[in-house]
Amino acid sequence: xxxxxxxxxxxxxxxxxxxxxxxxxxxxxxxxxxxxxxxxxxxxxxxxxxxxxxxxxxxxxxxxxxxxxxxxxxxxxxxxxxxxxxxxxxxxxxxxxxxxxxxxxxxxxxxxxxxxxxxxxxxxxxxxxxxxxxxxxxxxxxxxxxxxxxxxxxxxxxxxxxxxxxxxxxxxxxxxxxxxxxxxxxxxxxxxxxxxxxxxxxxxxxxxxxxxxxxxxxxxxxxxxxxxxxxxxxxxxxxxxxxxxxxxxxxxxxxxxxxxxxxxxxxxxxxxxxxxxxxxxxx
Amino acid sequence: xxxxxxxxxxxxxxxxxxxxxxxxxxxxxxxxxxxxxxxxxxxxxxxxxxxxxxxxxxxxxxxxxxxxxxxxxxxxxxxxxxxxxxxxxxxxxxxxxxxxxxxxxxxxxxxxxxxxxxxxxxxxxxxxxxxxxxxxxxxxxxxxxxxxxxxxxxxxxxxxxxxxxxxxxxxxxxxxxxxxxxxxxxxxxxxxxxxxxxxxxxxxxxxxxxxxxxxxxxxxxxxxxxxxxxxxxxxxxxxxxxxxxxxxxxxxxxxxxxxxxxxxxxxxxxxxxxxxxxxxxxxxxxxxxxxxxxxxxxxxxxxxxxxxxxxxxxxxxxxxxxxxxxxxxxxxxxxxxxxx
Numbered sequence: 001x002x003x004x005x006x007x008x009x010x011x012x013x014x015x016x017x018x019x020x021x022x023x024x025x026x027x028x029x030x031x032x033x034x035x036x037x038x039x040x041x042x043x044x045x046x047x048x049x050x051x052x053x054x055x056x057x058x059x060x061x062x063x064x065x066x067x068x069x070x071x072x073x074x075x076x077x078x079x080x081x082x083x084x085x086x087x088x089x090x091x092x093x094x095x096x097x098x099x100x101x102x103x104x105x106x107x108x109x110x111x112x113x114x115x116x117x118x119x120x121x122x123x124x125x126x127x128x129x130x131x132x133x134x135x136x137x138x139x140x141x142x143x144x145x146x147x148x149x150x151x152x153x154x155x156x157x158x159x160x161x162x163x164x165x166x167x168x169x170x171x172x173x174x175x176x177x178x179x180x181x182x183x184x185x186x187x188x189x190x191x192x193x194x195x196x197x198x199x200x201x202x203x204x205x206x207x208x209x210x211x212x213x214x215x216x217x218x219x220x221x222x223x224x225x226x227x228x229x230x231x232x233x234x235x236x237x238x239x240x241x242x243x244x245x246x247x248x249x250x251x252x253x254x255x256x257x258x259x260x261x262x263x264x265x266x267x268x269x270x271x272x273x274x275x276x277x278x279x280x281x282x283x
Numbered sequence: 284x285x286x287x288x289x290x291x292x293x294x295x296x297x298x299x300x301x302x303x304x305x306x307x308x309x310x311x312x313x314x315x316x317x318x319x320x321x322x323x324x325x326x327x328x329x330x331x332x333x334x335x336x337x338x339x340x341x342x343x344x345x346x347x348x349x350x351x352x353x354x355x356x357x358x359x360x361x362x363x364x365x366x367x368x369x370x371x372x373x374x375x376x377x378x379x380x381x382x383x384x385x386x387x388x389x390x391x392x393x394x395x396x397x398x399x400x401x402x403x404x405x406x407x408x409x410x411x412x413x414x415x416x417x418x419x420x421x422x423x424x425x426x427x428x429x430x431x432x433x434x435x436x437x438x439x440x441x442x443x444x445x446x447x448x449x450x451x452x453x454x455x456x457x458x459x460x461x462x463x464x465x466x467x468x469x470x471x472x473x474x475x476x477x478x479x480x481x482x483x484x485x486x487x488x489x490x491x492x493x494x495x496x497x498x499x500x501x502x503x504x505x506x507x508x509x510x511x512x513x514x515x516x517x518x519x520x521x522x523x524x525x526x527x528x529x530x531x532x533x534x535x536x537x538x539x540x541x542x543x544x545x546x547x548x549x550x551x552x553x554x555x556x557x558x559x560x561x562x563x564x565x566x567x568x569x570x571x572x573x574x575x576x577x578x579x580x581x582x583x584x585x586x587x588x589x590x591x592x593x594x595x596x597x598x599x600x601x602x603x604x605x606x607x608x609x610x611x612x613x614x615x616x617x618x619x620x621x622x623x
């Protein structure tokens with residue numbers, strides 16, 4: 001199934017979709033809306049400290065309670081969608097772009113270039129992404145930006161591997177050959193004939209990975225290698241809230257639950273998307 | 284029928300292939316290679332229709348693809364002289380100017396030769412736009428090309444995608460793609476194998492008309508002798524990577540000289556013969572290119588071999604009084620004249 005055909009087909013044929021998939025797509029849509037408009041919806045300033053209002057349980061005034069500094073948890077969660085989800089999107093998106101570019105070089109270049117790139121990928125993929133990202137982020141000096149860079153650096157090889165396999169398959173197809181016969185340049189061959197027919201599985205993989213990326217992003221912030229307190233990043237919120245788990249459980253549980261649901265929603269949506277690309281196997 | 288010219292390297296040739304060899308690296312063979320095409324000579328004169336015939340595995344498709352250097356890993360030897368240049372040594376950049384513009388090619392299976400994500404118009408126009416023709420003008424020429432190939436409502440069809448076309452229509456689009464650059468040579472690599480019989484004939488007729496209109500030469504790669512009879516001026520027969528016979532099409536069908544060519548003709552069912560008689564098939568199978576037989580590659584399947592066939596590879600030679608070359612020790616006459 002090709003992208004064009006896929007796009008022409010109503011992928012999101014909602015009525016015929018299983019309920020779970022529908023819920024997943026709806027959740028993803030909601031999360032993206034939050035990324036876009038969250039700060040407008042937030043009832044309070046997420047950084048306004050008011051110690052007199054500290055650790056209030058969820059109620060009419062503060063729907064999801066306040067944290068140890070008296071900041072409104074709901075507002076912080078709404079603001080936090082940006083660093084966490086947008087950060088993960090950036091990390092995965094950049095990884096995919098870099099990964100596909102390097103895969104194209106591997107496919108076009110001489111055999112030794114291909115071999116070299118693949119060995120680098122093998123080495124990178126033998127290390128757990130979390131561990132690598134943690135090391136790089138700490139080395140760069142913990143911050144949200146470092147976390148994103150670290151994730152990109154440790155993530156691109158998995159996209160390179162996937163894209164290279166797809167590109168190589170497409171390169172052997174007759175229409176690529178017939179484009180070659182018309183005399184197109186290598187660059188044009190790649191961008192117009194090979195890549196548009198190779199990237200379906202990469203798109204699916206991106207969706208699938210965003211959930212995982214959210215977990216890693218939050219994880220990095222939680223252990224202090226990513227976004228730093230007091231920024232309203234979900235992982236950082238869980239970390240600062242975890243100290244008050246017995247006295248004010250909501251300060252940790254709310255952002256924790258949001259992280260879980262986000263990861264779940266993206267994973268399910270990715271899975272649904274994969275099922276919809278006509279059952280083609282995607283690793 | 285146009286005059287057949289049979290002497291290789293006769294100066295007037297548009298495309299003059301001399302001693303072409305094609306080697307492929309063996310996967311995991313540490314630099315070992317397999318020779319698929321061996322010292323092949325082939326000429327195509329302007330406007331001439333030449334058929335390259337052979338069984339699967341004889342190297343005919345590899346030859347066709349080698350002419351445009353389509354296989355990245357193939358190692359070419361010999362010379363492919365075209366319009367004063369040797370395509371074997373041309374740079375990639377220079378070669379791209381030949382591909383599509385001077386030598387075009389139609390591939391076997393129209394189901395898969397069109398890019399599924401590009402509209403027909405975009406694909407047709409590409410040959411021109413990459414050479415600096417403005418898009419609008421290129422689309423006009425694309426429509427004209429479709430018109431010429433008898434595609435109805437050509438203007439509308441430009442916006443359609445390949446999956447909206449039938450097999451025969453797709454092959455017409457492929458042909459339009461091939462001729463839009465107004466090439467001097469059209470290489471047709473089994474252009475009708477994947478089509479049903481009626482459409483086969485339409486496509487062949489189209490190729491023929493286009494060639495006649497524009498004076499384009501056609502190199503037709505086929506295993507179908509019926510196609511050869513109807514649509515070629517000259518025939519070259521390949522076996523195990525070598526050309527073993529070359530002649531005008533009438534001579535070929537009247538009096539084939541090489542035992543393999545004779546066998547090929549005998550194995551074609553004919554309407555003027557009793558259907559109850561068994562087809563006269565050539566025994567055995569073509570040789571494995573990794574272990575070619577000694578001497579003449581055909582001798583294990585030949586019914587007329589002599590001692591000499593086991594040891595000495597027969598060279599192409601011109602037969603006396605005939606406009607024909609044959610690579611066989613047993614072909615008459617005995618007087619030998621080795622082609623330089």
